[in-house]
Amino acid sequence: MASTTAKPKPFVFPAATLARVHTVLALVAFFSALLLGCALHYKKIVKNGVAGYPDEWFPSVSATIGDWYPERNIFQILIAINSGPRFALVALQYYLQRTPTSSIPGFLFLVGVLRTLSCGGWVYITSSDDHDVHDVLMISYIVLNLPWMFGSLACTPLHHVASRRRRFFASIVPMIYFFIQHKVHRVPGAYTHYSFFEWALIILDVLYDSSAELDLKAADLKITIGSWAEGPESSKIIAKVTQEAVAPSPVVQSSVSTGQKEKSVQKGSDKVASNATAKQSNHLLSLARPSIAFASDVYLSYIFWSVYTSLAPTLFYFSVWELGISGQELALLSMVSPILLGIPPLRSWATTRDGRTILHGLSLIGLAAYLLPSPLGRLLLVSFASASASIGVAVDWLESQGEEVTNQAIVTGLGFLVSSLSKHANDGNNPVWPFVDDRSGGYNKTGLVLALLAIYEFATRPSELLAAPVAPSSTDSTKESKEVSPPTKHWFPASLALGGFIFTIHSLISDPSTLIAWSWTGYPIKGPIPNVHGSLTHVAQALGLGLATFLSRPGFSADALAHPAWLACGASSAYIMYAYKDWTGYAGGLGVAFFLMSIFPSVWAYVAQAGKSRVARTMATTWLVVCLYDVASTFTVAYAFVPGGEYFRERTDLVLAAQFACIALAFHWSRLLPRRSSTTAPSSRATPSLPHGRHFKAQYTLALLTTLSLLATLWHSNWPRIVPRPHREAARIVRAGIWTVHFGIDNEGRDSQRRMRDLIQDMELDVVGLLETDLHRVVFGNRDLTRVIAEELGYYVDIGPGPNQHTWGAVLLSKFPILNSTHHLLPSPDGELAPAIEAILDMYGTEVKVVVSHNGQEETPLDRELQSTELARIMSESYPDPVIFLGYVVTKPHAPRPAPYDIMVTDGKVHDIDSDDYDRWCEYIFYRGLYRTAYARVSRSTITDTELQIGQFVVPKRGEGIVDDSKDARYMRAWKEELPVDHWFPMEYYPEMGGKRGHFYHVFNTPLYYKVPGGASL
CATH class of the missing domain: 3.60.10.10 (Endonuclease/exonuclease/phosphatase)
Known part of the structure; x- marks a missing residue:
């Protein structure tokens, strides 16, 4: 006679309970550590490197949670327990916010995971364990809070009034002020005031995360734990997320085998659950993949700028030792390598995914050159990498069409900004340059690993996320006159414009302190200071590129930034930068930085339209123009050691004027002419729009880079x-x-x-x-x-x-x-x-x-x-x-x-x-x-x-x-x-x-x- 077992009723509880558990556990963890620390080790935890009790009488968070037994251990146990609800909240918020039309929820999911991991990092690696690692993780946590909080605000429905009111972030500014008073000016008691704001930051952060409870409650999200019999000797438990009064969503399920303690994901039946799990995983990946692809493109752009900017310093080593032209200067001409795209099979190969992947990989040879002890060996590898990188960007920039042209411009600008930021944060040196290593502040291995990951992502990227290049012509080198659709503009002015633009951004804004050096007059200080105000240059650059990104959205037009009137603004700023000093001169420099970054899309649109069928000669001439400018800018100083160099003496004004004259070719001068009739067609050189999703990615990236620059400045100047x-x-x-x-x-x-x-x-x-x-x-x-x-x-x-x-x-x-x-x-x-x-x-x-x-x-x-x-x-x-x-x-x-x-x-x-x-x-x-x-x-x-x-x-x-x-x-x-x-x-x-x-x-x-x-x- 078969025995029957009553099936247990499923256990149902609101998902908002997880948010409440997270809030309670977090507050208990911090306040238990505070109470125990004050009770057991009060004078020890209020003492610091400047003063002790009674000048300092309230402990910091780090001293409270990280220095003494048992408060440290109790705190860490509670935080470990709290990690489950925290990860669950990140996943549940993504579940609520996801949408097929936006990649922001996927981006926030990634930020939420990284934010949680960095929180665990500074909790378990205290300042007494490793001060630098603790600080880096703490700063990472604070930085990640910004996109997490502002992104969550953007995803919170307008009718969730209570939730939106609770989402706030404060206390950082006074906290930094009192930390400077303590660390720099060594004021007794300042650290106590700093501690108040540090604790306030923690409490506000916990309360901010508690707002997820309101969202989950408003969505009526529930978690159901049930069971069913799979066989006479085994049973499974299922956790099911459901949402009332809304369209059915994919079900997230987990199960635990009581016999073998296995974990799996199920839905309904085994077969249906397996299919649902695969679909859910693919859905998550499909939402996150565009953001990952965008990040990879930006990082590969950073690698290009790193290789390009390393070439001249690597070769000029020989010129310095020879105090004259040594012959190695010919390595500059490696940048003219796009002339090889005049070979039709090579051009066809370079436009394929395999071709671009290999070119990306070859450019890494320049970064790996740091391993060679010989300066000549490094120069050879960097020259080869520069040649590969130049061919690659020629394909990216000129083979693109439509909205992809603007996307390439924005990504290139972001990579350039990342390059400048990396130097600012690393004491003036790009950490992946081949002439720096771990003894001189290099992070070469880290940079190479990240580059390999970015290349792998590109190689495995879904085809729908790849740009659609223009089909390569088989007659680029010798039979360009037979093109089916010849360009409406000549390729040569486009080469001059792009060459002048690349040199100008490289020479003036590739490091944030260069413009400050132009304006510096000494003591008493009447202008900006390099390590204090360098971030202002990054802010101006980000605002300029941000304006271009904003105007490149569908429904807007970036053509206003290609009007000659905008060029006049940029040229006026350049004159102020050149003619004046201190804050006035630097203000002109900021105007130049803003102007140059804002015209990335319009310059790229002009060059792509004029040179897309003449890729080889257009890009080869572009880099030749850059090389000539490199020589001219050097001869203004080194004229005593080079033939004919005296004619360049003290003529930076002429070099600067020539730069802007070249850039001017990319502007719409026809707009200054009267229209022949009211039916005149709009210019074919209109800057293409940027897709909506990419616009948001670029804006968030600019906000993140600006924040990182400001944090780097605070770190270097105030501590x-x-x-x-x-x-x-x-x-x-x-x-x-x-x-x-x-x-x-x-x-x-x-x-x-x-x-x-x-x-x-x-x-x-x-x-x-x-x-x-x-x-x-x-x-x-x-x-x-x-x-x-x-x-x-x-x-x-x-x-x-x-x-x-x-x-x-x-x-x-x-x-x-x-x-x-x-x-x-x-x-x-x-x-x-x-x-x-x-x-x-x-x-x-x-x-x-x-x-x-x-x-x-x-x-x-x-x-x-x-x-x-x-x-x-x-x-x-x-x-x-x-x-x-x-x-x-x-x-x-x-x-x-x-x-x-x-x-x-x-x-x-x-x-x-x-x-x-x-x-x-x-x-x-x-x-x-x-x-x-x-x-x-x-x-x-x-x-x-x-x-x-x-x-x-x-x-x-x-x-x-x-x-x-x-x-x-x-x-x-x-x-x-x-x-x-x-x-x-x-x-x-x-x-x-x-x-x-x-x-x-x-x-x-x-x-x-x-x-x-x-x-x-x-």
Whole structure:
């Protein structure tokens, strides 16, 4: 007789219960940790690196949840339990918000998952475990909150009033303010105020997520748990999501086998459930895939810009060492490779998915070149990668048609912005450039892995998401006259327009601090600061591209941005940028950035329409124009070393005017002419619209990139590791160094900023003069040489004359406040313009003039004489006040006039750091009004081609002068043991000690020490 078992009734509960459980668990987790922490370890969790109780009396979130047992453990257990409801909420919200016409819900689902994972990251990796990882995950969580919250608002129905009111985000601004007061200004008690807003941020975040309860309740979403008999010895449990009074939706089901504890997804019967699961998975993927494809395209665009911008710095290494044209400059012509598309089979192959996939893969060779130790080997690989990348973008840009043209323009602009942002966040270096590696701030492996994933996504992308290229012609190279539908415009003006545009964005806005360098005038600061205001450039760029994206929507027209009146606005901004300084000049630069990014779609539409049937010659000529501009912009500075270069001297104005003249060809000049009749057809050059979904993706991406830029600025500018203070305040000692750093590229052809930082840190320099430092040029990658040293060691910075002043650059780094600085262009009738910085520093209450300069070469004796005379005037006009000169002079010691040495020492009324040192040629240190106690010459290792010279001085008490300035008093030599330990240089750099990182004291094999005359008032 068969036994019967009663079937249990299904268990039904509202989905809103999950949201309530999540809210309760989260609040209990945080507040239990707070109560236990205050009860058990109160004074320990309120104490920080600045102060303790009673100045600090309320704990931060990090200290509460991450430092002590048992509150840390209880908190982490509750958060682990809460992870289930949290992931369930993300899935349920997607279930409610999904729509076949929008990819936003799929994007929000991805953001929600990443947001949850980053939350778990900073919870379980506390600041005491790994401070950097904790901060990165916390910042990621905050950044992901922005698209999550604003996207959720956009998806919340208007009639859900209560839910929309509860969706808010606040307290970040005051939290950052008080953190700066604590971290930078070290104000006792500031961290307590910061903690209030940090806790408020957590509570508001939890309450924000609790609003999902209202949405789920309004949708009447329920979860049903039931069971049925599958056989005599097994049973299954099913969880079923249903929604009342709405159209049937795919059912999400999960089951657990009680016999084998297996998990599966079911619906109705096994067969139906399997089909439903597959359909649901495919549905999720189909909704997310357009967003994934868009992200892949943007990242591959970033890879293109990274490869392209790395070519010139990689090859210019050879030009710098040769101080002339070395032959490697021909590598620039690798960009002209699209001429090969004139071969019909190659063009046909390049337009296929396999062809584009392979070209993407070949471009990665340029990034992988960082593995090679040889600069020449890296140049060869980067040149090959550049050639591959150029062919690839030629196909993308000119083979597209219709709305895909605008999409390509927007994606290219976004990739360019990502490239600039990566440099801003990484101290001026693109982290995937082949001449940086993990020793110099590179993230090459990470960049390559992400690129491979993007290429894989492209290779497996559904065909309906691929652009439909124009069918390649078989007569592009030699029989273009036989095209069936010839273009209405000539290809050559299109090449000029695109070439001028690419060079202009590369030279001016590929790094956010380049425009600031154009406007910089020194101290007191009257304009923007590179590491503080660089994000404003990104904001202007994002707004410009955002305007173009907005006007490219269906129902709008971006043609207004191709009107000559808009060109006039851009040209006017360029004039202001060139003619003015400080905030006015930078405002003009922001206008240029806004203008250039806004015309991406209109330039692409013009070039695609004019050159689509002449791809090979159009793109080859485009890159040839770019190469010519690269050479012209370099010759404005390097004219002394190249044939005919003197004709480019000081002519950045002409180069800039030529750039805009080329760009002007892409504008609709016919609109200035009167219409012949009222029936005139609209221009065939109208910019195509951007599909609605892609418009939203671009807008959200721009918002995300702008937010990341602002966060990077806050991180770099407001959270310095070290506040500028001299190393030996008690002894009133000043260590001053001069170093010609060879444009931040070492002997191996790699970025040298961090290697320079290490030596400057070990030598504990208070004042540093760096020469050959203006890297805001295409050939140097538009880099900022001072970021790493200034931020990580704590220095005030004067970057000297900017790139529009046509010098190789001079920088002053100071641990002392810079009261005033003046930039000079020294007289240079024959050769290169020579920069100089004249600065007044507050050294222990005494105003000391510091002069940093880079004089002309031996080949221009008149320049050297006139420049030395001017420097002598600058130093003598403040006699007898203290002076330190740090410069590149090019003269033998004691050389008579007209050589620089006698002019500067005699007329400048200064002393040589050590007149008995005859083994010098370029670098010199002069001084006056100070007691010199040491002089050191440190070998360069492989960082540059010039040593680091250091002079150590003692500043007399304020109001006191030098008691005995005679040569005998100044040259009382001493052993280091005769001086206090404060005056000693590092012992590990002695040759007998083996040196350090390839550096050691040379020439004398030891620092030289000097006694202070008796009776000196110190």
